Amino acid sequence: MSTDATAVPVHVDRGTAYELEPPAHDTDLVEVERGTPAGELLRRYWHPVALSSDATSTPRTVRALGEELILFRSGDGRPGLLHPRCCHRGTTLYYGKVEEHGIRCCYHGWLFDAEGNTLDMPCEPDSGRYKDRYRQPWYPVREYHGLVFAYLGPPDRKPAFPTYDVLDDVEDGWEVIANDENIGLEGDITPCNWFQTHENVMDPFHVFILHAGFSGNQFVAEMASMPEVSWHATEFGVTSHQDRTLDDGRFFHRVTEVLVPTVRIVASPFVDVTGRSDSVAWTLPISRTETKIFTLVKRPVGATVPRPLYDGRRWEELSEAEHQRFPGDYEAQVGQGAVTVHNHEHLASSDKGVVMFRHAFRRALAAVERGDDPVGVTRDTDTATYTVRAGNYIGPRDEVIGLG
Ligand code: FES
Ligand SMILES: [Fe+2]
Incomplete structure (x- = not known):
């Protein structure tokens, strides 16, 4: 009997889904309930x-x-x-x-x-x-420009109420509009954990892929080229800088920021407003698997706030098959699952901002566990004003690069 057949190495498939570890979430990041570490951190704001x-x-x-x-x-x-x-x-x-x-x-x-x-x-x-x-x-x-804010934490730790200089300074003929628009679904709730929605703000590369190419250009030409990206730890969170030289030679320095835990300051992606951002938004964890974004935006009285279009139409006008062809933030983020599976991720260099925000959040968790106030909390005054950095800064490179 020949033994040749057994001498040939049998090919073994690698990387099949069978080899996946059982899915696990990073509970430090995704919990919201009272008594959990993250739930207690969220309750300090x-x-x-x-x-x-x-x-x-x-x-x-x-x-x-x-x-x-x-x-x-x-x-x-x-x-x-x-x-x-x-x-x-x-x-x-x-x-x-x-x-x-x-x-x-x-x-x-x-x-x-x-x-x-x-x-x-x-x-x-x-x-x-x-x-x-x-x-x-x-x-x-507390009410602030048309939103009702609540403090759900320990009474002796109630922070000063944070306000934002770009919203507090409303010129004649301008107004602050409150909305609870939620990735295309007004007043609705995004059916996924808040953290995956929030850390997306520190992921500027997806703007180039998802919003400017994969689904057509959902914003404007200024946003449609691959930017040079850097991230910076700040006193209260993380900023991302996205730099581009526009076709007409002007330099576009865009700054986006997140503040621990849930503040997101993103200048208009339609670049219809330049200079510092005219809006501030908050990611509200509703439950472990539901999220809502509240936004305050300052505009001339009567002006409309542009919304992303998907193949020229609003998100809610698309059929399921069209959502497959023109996905946006909703599809990408809800597509990560009700709570994303952290142990199946493979973070790469483009995820540095996401990693930096997770670290900032963990440092705040540790502060609460030590008995300290977490980052951004002050308690000696009634209100505390934050100076916004985010914006669309366009002009000669050496004039705009240091802004924000
Ligand atoms: S249950 Fe009796 S007054 Fe409310
Ligand atoms: Fe997005």
Whole structure:
């Protein structure tokens, strides 16, 4: 019997999907719930949870950081954000009635103000002789240019409310517009973890591939060439610089920034606004698998804010087959899965900004674990103003390169 057949090495396939490790997420980055390290870090900052126009005399459910809350605006104009379960016997305040000074529970009529103080207990002697003993759990809120921000963290750690100089300085004839537009789906929720959405802001290479080539040019000619990219750690987060020489010889220095944990400052990708960014946005983790972006943008009164087009149309006008041919941010980010699988990634040189932001986030996690305030938190004043760096700076190279 010949043994020749066994002498030939048998080809073994490599890199098949069978060899993949079981999927795992980096919990440090993706958790949002109270009591988790990242959930506690997120709870050290103010987050936008709704548009001011969502706070009305009709109670509305809002969700943030894995919690469900009831938002309303009492007749005296104050927005309130309360835990939904009534502190009496637990029915939901969603069915409550909003009055001049608060919201009244439908079940036994207890009335709570925007800070949860009990104002009336109609079934108790003297309408609630001991009202002071009962408080509906609540969260502090602030309104800023048409957004309702809430602080969901430990009361003794509440930070100064951050404001942004480009939004605080609104010239005559200009206005700040609040929107909760969400990658083409207005008012909707992106069905994936917030971190993969947020770190995308430090990924300028995808702009050239996804937005300027793969799906046609979704922005403008100035954005359509491959930039020279660098990233820089800043006091509060990371910036990316994207430099291009335009066809007409001018130099285009574009700066984008993220601040730990959820602030994203991206100048208009339509380059219709030059100089410093006219907008600031926040990524809100709604739950571990749902995300929403809130934006404030300053524009001349009546001006419209351009939106990306997909084959000349709006995102919501495309069929499923057309989304396959003209994908955008929604498809790329939701396409990573409800929570991206970190142990299957292969980070490369173009991911340096993503890695830098993950490091900045982990340093903030460590600060909270040590008992310190995380980056960007100040507590000695009522408000703290941030000077925006992001922008579209166009001009002679040596004049614009140092801006931002
Ligand atoms: S359950 Fe709300 S008043 Fe009784
Ligand atoms: Fe994008």
